[in-house]
């Protein structure tokens with residue numbers, strides 16, 4: 134049985150993760166963490182998630198529940214995630230990280246823990262998106278150097294703070310990698326005013342923020358006379374939360390290392 138702690142337990146993903154962990158027969162909901170000084174400390178995490186009392190009260194520091202869990206699931210902010218990673222390294226814990234919007238420097242810091250912490254780090258934990266990444270790799274290889282323009286369009290709810298989404302960036306990186314291109318050089322994240330025609334090799338990104346959209350990603354491969362679109366639409370956060378709980382179980386007994394959802398889902402040949 135994997136003992137799971139959920140940090141950011143009162144957030145959109147935190148509350149969904151409580152539901153997902155509760156439904157998983159091989160996981161135990163061991164702890165929930167709210168920000169330091171939060172008025173929600175002491176609340177039952179089942180109540181926070183709308184499930185009724187589960188007998189686990191939220192605490193406002195990891196130190197307060199260090200003995201209670203094996204794997205931390207973290208969907209918070211880049212700064213908080215890096216603090217929590219340091220805690221996991223110090224206390225021999227594993228961690229599943231869903232947080233997006235990390236800068237290059239923050240990713241380098243995260244990567245520095247790969248020898249000390251078993252971690253799954255993925256911008257999207259759904260089975261569908263991770264399969265889509267494989268489809269995109271194949272499509273990019275077949276079309277990207279054959280005159281097809283590649284554009285990524287993502288839509289999310291009005292509360293999302295980072296753009297483009299971590300998933301859109303991962304899609305771009307995956308396709309750029311398949312084509313031997315560097316996304317830093319060929320990614321185009323803004324077009325405004327007299328920006329000129331697109332170049333052949335650029336990979337464009339467009340962002341929509343509106344209402345309660347859970348998460349939608351379309352990749353367009355367009356040329357003279359035809360267009361292929363590969364779309365993934367999430368209609369419930371449960372798809373991400375179930376993936377995260379699955380990742381937490383998968384980490385049990387794994388050596389230190391930085392893993393992705395492709396490892397968890399065994400999508401690599």
Ligand SMILES: NC(=O)C1=CN([C@@H]2O[C@H](COP(=O)(O)OP(=O)(O)OC[C@H]3O[C@@H](n4cnc5c(N)ncnc54)[C@H](OP(=O)(O)O)[C@@H]3O)[C@@H](O)[C@H]2O)C=CC1
Pocket residue numbers: 140141142143144145146147166167168169171208209210213230231232233234255256257258259299373
């Ligand atoms: N990988 C994936 O599959 C997915 C990734 N995400 C990513 O997950 C992240 C969170 O998204 P979402 O749940 O929508 O955001 P929310 O803002 O709803 O949740 C984040 C939670 O973290 C809490 N928090 C902040 N600091 C601390 C702290 N020091 N200790 C404990 N809790 C803290 C916040 O509390 P407060 O509000 O009081 O500050 C908030 O409740 C984003 O980066 C998002 O992109 C989202 C969905 C899927």
Ligand SMILES: O=C(O)C1=N[C@H](C(=O)O)C[C@H](O)C1
Pocket residue numbers: 233256257289293297298299300301347348349
């Ligand atoms: O913030 C969100 O909500 C989501 N964030 C992730 C991302 O940035 O890719 C994954 C998902 O699309 C929802």
